[in-house]
Amino acid sequence: MIKNYPPQASENEILERSVFFISDGTAITAEVLGHAVLSQFPITITSYTLPFVTNKARAEEIKDQINTLYQQTQIRPLVFYSIISAEVKNIITQSEGFCQDIVQTLVAPLQQEIGLEPKPELHRTHGLSKKNLSQYDARIAAIDYALAHDDGISLRNLDQAQVIILGVSRCGKTPTSLYLAMQFGIQAANYPFTADDMDNIRLPAALIPYQHKLFGLTISPERLSAIREERRENSRYASLRQCRIEIAEVEALFRQNKINYLNTTNYSVEEISAKIIDGMGLKRRMF
């Protein structure tokens, strides 16, 4: 290693680091966790994601890639990995990278607490097995359900919905319904209020029996107008005035009908979904 390592950023300069996310599976967990860890540091990263690294030859190629980068830059690449095979893993950890095993780091302390040997081969984070196949099929069924009940297309089979999301066009109903299905296997329908509803806004008769399943989304008129502009530039639909009217009407409806609702302006689909699950007391299933 060179002297005065690690390199220090001079003023107004942001450090750059190369990062490898390496896994014998999809590498999705390595990416998500690695980003969570790295985002705590004021650095910019250039990242390389290498999934399905299951044999020694591939691991050797990656080791060479890491070492070449180190030789060129004299800065150790950061490596977040999750690999079960000891042989494959050892090749990666013998590279010049700064290597962290994202799963094993947490497994080791648990071993003593649980009092059992870990068996890494049991696991494939995002894999299919006989054990989880019926759960997986339920998740795919939830995606089908969300698509069949998107945007009020069908108001049938609402007894099968775990939540029915309400709101104006482009406030986040569809991505949220799909995320609830994809991540949590939750069956979500959604229903839009349109400009035509505004003169005499009320809950459709088909939704009234399911009042306990309703959850409203709202959004700031400014953000809604910006989103709608992307879709239909300079339209009445996208105008701030129209957005203000629709949101005021729909929020009033939510309040009158005592429907729990959330302002999505500053939230991602992950956050909106987690808040709906929390607000409705739904069970989060894991896949």
Added chain:
Amino acid sequence: MIKNYPPQASENEILERSVFFISDGTAITAEVLGHAVLSQFPITITSYTLPFVTNKARAEEIKDQINTLYQQTQIRPLVFYSIISAEVKNIITQSEGFCQDIVQTLVAPLQQEIGLEPKPELHRTHGLSKKNLSQYDARIAAIDYALAHDDGISLRNLDQAQVIILGVSRCGKTPTSLYLAMQFGIQAANYPFTADDMDNIRLPAALIPYQHKLFGLTISPERLSAIREERRENSRYASLRQCRIEIAEVEALFRQNKINYLNTTNYSVEEISAKIIDGMGLKRRMF
């Protein structure tokens, strides 16, 4: 702590443990990583996911919940947490649970390597900020694109597709397209081959200019038939014979046209998506 701790499972008995996933955000990362860690142990878990724990009062409630469970069972609940506020975090770690900080465990070793202090407040894993808003909007646009180009609905704007997924009905095209959009912001179209195509199967003229973007999915006839049975019981569509014919024809088409393809029988949408990205050399974006 009681003597002979941890409790040992007798033969043929599987240990049960309670697990808490606690976060000041969505708790999705805590759940995914916690499950990856726990699945290495031959135990069954009862899990409690507690997102948006941002104040001391809520943390005290959860601490009480953990302690009550410990007092009832004399087994320490396992706790995977990610909380920025030191005050809130301290309440959780003072519980009787066996607590592991999923992000900080990896941050500490990095601090020395990077040579900078971590600033946890920079980060919200699944959050929206001015910094990532345009990226977020691109991801929502990718979901819109997938929906507009699902199942061959539209063959327009295929120049904007990063990948066009081909395959028979129910082989995984739609969930994969949506996952590519949701997780990676990748614009994916998909096109189905139906029973009617089988007599004279060929690539639609609209797809020929985009041959370099095509990616095929296939599946075992047995699994396909089981999936189709769920949709249309005892139909010709779901019959093993029909599934065999369609798959044989479509696989032959993939080979004739030198289209890269993947058998999805044993893969989840996460795995299929990661393999498509890998196979097509697409850039994985992170959100």
